[in-house]
Amino acid sequence: MLNPDRRLFLKGTALIGCSAAAHPLMSSMTFAALPGDNRLVVIILRGAMDGLDVIQPYGDPALRQLRRKLATGPDRGALDLDGFYALHPGLAPLMPLWKNGELAFAHAVSTPYRDKRSHFDGQDVLEAGTGNDLPVDRRVGGWLNRLLLATPGATAETAYSVGVEQMKILSGEAAHLSWAPRASLDLSAQAQLLLEHVYQADPLFRDAARDAIQIGAESMDMTRTQGPTADATALGAFTASRLNGESRIAAFSIAGWDTHANQEVVLGRALDRLAAAILALRDGLGANWGRTTVLAMTEFGRTVRENGSGGTDHGTGGALIMAGGAIRGGRAYGEWPGLGEGQLYAGRDLMPTRDIRAYAGWAMQGLFGIERDRLERAVFPGLELGEDPGILA
């Protein structure tokens, strides 16, 4: 029969790290202190979120001229934020956070990616965190991975890629863990025991199965919500559960922002998911929410004019949404470029006034103490961080 101690051993290793040497994911394991108590979550909004509809600059009179069908401003259902910007009603569940200083945004931001407006290339640039000096397909490795390399004491457990798909933002040399919240292992005790036996001579399968069984068991307790926002809630809740443990950095993505047609409905659904994910993070993190910064970033914005099918097309400048108890929220960041003639990018898009990476860079500086020089050369090579926007409380 199988040695009963072995099973205990398999269950225990990931918890106490006693077999770190045998675990490829933990090859960088040291017993140095973890990189502090602060937490960073990056949500990639795939499909290009229309920042102008999510945070509506209704104080700019040109907005209503450009968007006659899409509802804009507080008199058409949006929630006034500061007399100039109004929040899309789809994010109404987040208004308490705004009032608490736990929600903020920066308008007119972008990556250095320009003009071709391809989702795939745009997301690659966003996740790689590099500039335009390299061909798109050479931008390998993500900026969160380079952050790990720059963080003393980081281990595989420090960072989590959450979801089924590979997150390029975390790919690279530094070890990290990955799991999809809906991935589960519905194995009987006997099947699990037998499978462990079958894998025991194959380290690749043995270690992956150990993590899968361990993580799968830990995440079993999570509330299984139903409905259209269930996946987003699961992403947020699972991420929170890891950040309450040893993890400090996590990334996942929410898709569905490509609103070429019928934007009112499509964007509403995407915003429901985003709000659900952020609230699940807050609820799941409990007291740790106070040390958490959430950055929701998209590959680019959308055209300032609505198109003929009740939507908007691929643009340039967009918006960054920030949340968490660690931020100085309840305010708008960034320089507003205006929507008038001559103020647009290429006559059609919101003019970017700041590189979105600068906000992420300053967040990492404040949360993990990464020096400016390191941020500008290693994490975001070639970026000039510029002035500190002061987004952290």
Place this chain on the structure above:
Amino acid sequence: MSLGFPELAAIRLGYGLSPLMPPPQDADAVLAGVARAAPGADAVTTDEAREFHLRLGELSKARKQGDKKAVDEYRTFARSLSRLTVIDLQRRMVRAVDDPVGFGERLVQFWSDHFTIRPMGAGQNPLAMAFADEAIRPHLTGRFEDMYVAAETHPMMMLYLDQTASRGPNSPFAQKRKERGFGLNENLAREALELHSMGVGAPYSQKDVRELAELLTGMTYTPAKGVVFQPQMAEPGAETVLGESYGGGRADMADIRAALTDIARRPETAQYVSKKLAVHFFSDTPPEPLVRDMVQTWRETGGDLARVYRVMVGHPALAQTMGQKIRQPFDLLAAGFRALGVTGQKIAALEHPQNARWLFNAMNSMGQPWGRQKGPDGWPEEASAWIAPQQLAARINWSLRMPRQMLDELPDPRELLETTFRGGQSPELAWAVPKAESRAEGVALILASSDFNRR
């Protein structure tokens, strides 16, 4: 226990053993089987694909003009186009499962991945299907240069790597529209050298990339006109690529073909592509003698692919590197269906949404969303890219679910163990299978085992 050639060939070069058909008896049987991977009766052509794309455009236009009927028609048509991704996966799976040898279909996958394309939007889905039927399947056993030229000049590749957006900066077309800023797009030229032929380490320069891109200008595609050569978009003058001069007279496709053919014939191409074949079929770190033998044959035969395959099929490395590769999710599904005796007919009968859930979604959760490769470098080869914890969990869950989805009655796990491995199973698996609590778990142990997930 060591396996004989038939079992090794079925597991390593095909989609595994099946109780419904015998494995190939010798190298000739393996190689002869490749002919079955030629374009089938259901082959899609570029002309058909253009019609679909144009129709979508017409409906989209009518819809935007407020034609109420067109709104519904557009939605129905767009939906059926978007479902083609799953339909294409399904038809590929049927061929993989039913082919007695499987090597031909494995080659279709290898070359389709070597020349990765990705449809941008549902309108391009038929063209992506045409790419495999026109650029890959007809050239599986020909010379590499024929497949290479067919792939680089196929409209799907032109769209994917932005050739359709590339114009000679000094061409009459760009000069007449200076304010529009038309210019060169190097994407296709770069990948034609870097990913598709010589490899990134080869001695070519940025200047070669640029001049090849200039030579490629004029070659373009639109759904309305098909593939055309537009001399007014071509960069004037001769271009020098890898020391050879091309063009200079009236620009046309012949110069492009000549340059591509020369690149395909380079010794660096023989080295790079032979090694890539060896990595895909044998090991992430293939034995040096195998690669050397393949390169030698490639160079002696002018890149005759059938001859290169013969070296692979007959090489001692086939046995030596057994088990070093992970079955990619597509291969795992095909091998699982074959092992259980699920026929292609049964897979072909799956309708929406079952075909999406049981094929596409299953592979997606294992990390291989069909047709959605992240970049032109295609799917990863290395074992670790496929066995992350959540991916392995998806493989295990599939092993539990799939047999119940596809079969009314599950096989006896002990018999399945025998027909699937013919004695090649590990002692650990042989020990565990009879101890399973139920048939379902016994079958799942086999499908989830490292024995079965490796080849």
